[in-house]
Amino acid sequence: ELRARLRAVRHTVLVLSGKGGVGKSTLSAVLAHGLAADETKQVALLDIDICGPSIPKIMGLEGEQVHQSGSGWSPVYVEENLGVMSVGFLLSSPDDAVIWRGPKKNGLIKQFLRDVDWGEVDYLIVDTPPGTSDEHLSIVQYLSATHIDGAVIVTTPQEVSLQDVRKEINFCRKVKLPIIGVVENMSGFVCPKCKNESQIFPPTTGGAEKMCQNLNVSLLGKVPLDPQIGKSCDRGQSFLAEAPESPATLSYRNIIQRIQEYCEQHHLPEEKIM
Amino acid sequence: TRAERANLAGVRHILLVLSGKGGVGKSTLSTELALALRHAGKRVGILDVDLCGPSIPRMLRVQDSAVHQCDSGWVPVFVGQDKAIALMSIGFLLERPDDAVVWRGPKKNALIKQFVTDVAWGELDFLIVDTPPGTSDEHISTVEALRPFQLLGAVLVTTPQ
Numbered sequence: 559e560l561r562a563r564l565r566a567v568r569h570t571v572l573v574l575s576g577k578g579g580v581g582k583s584t585l586s587a588v589l590a591h592g593l594a595a596d597e598t599k600q601v602a603l604l605d606i607d608i609c610g611p612s613i614p615k616i617m618g619l620e621g622e623q624v625h626q627s628g629s630g631w632s633p634v635y636v637e638e639n640l641g642v643m644s645v646g647f648l649l650s651s652p653d654d655a656v657i658w659r660g661p662k663k664n665g666l667i668k669q670f671l672r673d674v675d676w677g678e679v680d681y682l683i684v685d686t687p688p689g690t691s692d693e694h695l696s697i698v699q700y701l702s703a704t705h706i707d708g709a710v711i712v713t714t715p716q717e718v719s720l721q722d723v724r725k726e727i728n729f730c731r732k733v734k735l736p737i738i739g740v741v742e743n744m745s746g747f748v749c750p751k752c753k754n755e756s757q758i759f760p761p762t763t764g765g766a767e768k769m770c771q772n773l774n775v776s777l778l779g780k781v782p783l784d785p786q787i788g789k790s791c792d793r794g795q796s797f798l799a800e801a802p803e804s805p806a807t808l809s810y811r812n813i814i815q816r817i818q819e820y821c822e823q824h825h826l827p828e829e830k831i832m
Numbered sequence: 833t834r835a836e837r838a839n840l841a842g843v844r845h846i847l848l849v850l851s852g853k854g855g856v857g858k859s860t861l862s863t864e865l866a867l868a869l870r871h872a873g874k875r876v877g878i879l880d881v882d883l884c885g886p887s888i889p890r891m892l893r894v895q896d897s898a899v900h901q902c903d904s905g906w907v908p909v910f911v912g913q914d915k916a917i918a919l920m921s922i923g924f925l926l927e928r929p930d931d932a933v934v935w936r937g938p939k940k941n942a943l944i945k946q947f948v949t950d951v952a953w954g955e956l957d958f959l960i961v962d963t964p965p966g967t968s969d970e971h972i973s974t975v976e977a978l979r980p981f982q983l984l985g986a987v988l989v990t991t992p993q
Binding site: 576577578579580608609610655656657658659660661663687688689690691692694695714717718719721722724725726727728729732733788791792 | 852853854855856859883884885887890891929930931932933934935936937938940941964965966967968969971972991993
């Protein structure tokens, strides 16, 4: 069933981090908006953070409900070519806590993949919760029915984040999940008034750059802190659209391009059709 | 069991540090709270139940420590300037610090139960329990295991957005 559903998905990218609060959901949303800017591409964003689903708010879809039809659950559409699914849409109130143990979470993730009618999708982006546990094992397991292009791993510059991210890199290697690369968020802050650059989260052990060198993974880019990012997320607006001139936007666009290039280069369309 | 009760019997207050959200500073607060209470002359312990991302050992500069067993269970690692804060974290059980703990719920639950009942804390005024983000296995298991004891309450951490 999963295989049938996912057959029409050309590229799948997982957004991971060992660490919480580093900007996975932010990046997932930016990636989704960035890829969907090309109206010929169909983009799907799946939020499997069951305890803390941020995607509905970040995509401006709070309060939306999921509809069922003969062909399954319908994603919630931000644009014609950008569909979103999250447990957030299944809650009666946004403050309801989903206090589930692993097996129940796994069940919902499987349902998302099996019952959501995504249709033809060029890019499926999967936003995950922090850690290396049930959700991560399950998504890799269930998506083995299709082809995962790879994982984008998110971190911030400080060692407390990197130490969790190294574990995540090892997790990817353990489950044979290709690593597209690492994104370093909150990488410096440029004051809009005096233009001075500060390191709010100093890279005391060399930041993502050093870690990527040591572990032989690509550094896709560094995104500086921009208060507009948090604001856009809170307001459910596309940061790329709200702040086209921000240095963070430039970084994000480069990262999106590199992810696209990776997917296009490593993918063999012929296999999919068969 | 009698042994289970004994290990937490000498702990006067148990405090959970929680947040739904990751990366807001739970571990940072847990550490600073422990240090501040110690500075005020209290006997303090920290239990780090973040199995996937244990941050407390590094924050207290004991990431290379190992733990030992005694008759009543595991001996915590003693940290801080006067080595008087007792710490237990899964970080100490990893062979290599970059090893991912890729466990499903049931295995995590078993370890948390052990952490709660099998550590020889001794006499403590405060036991601070640092948790991972979310509302799942670790949280359910920790609260269940702590329920028979002096659970003071929870401190919730957030950031402004």
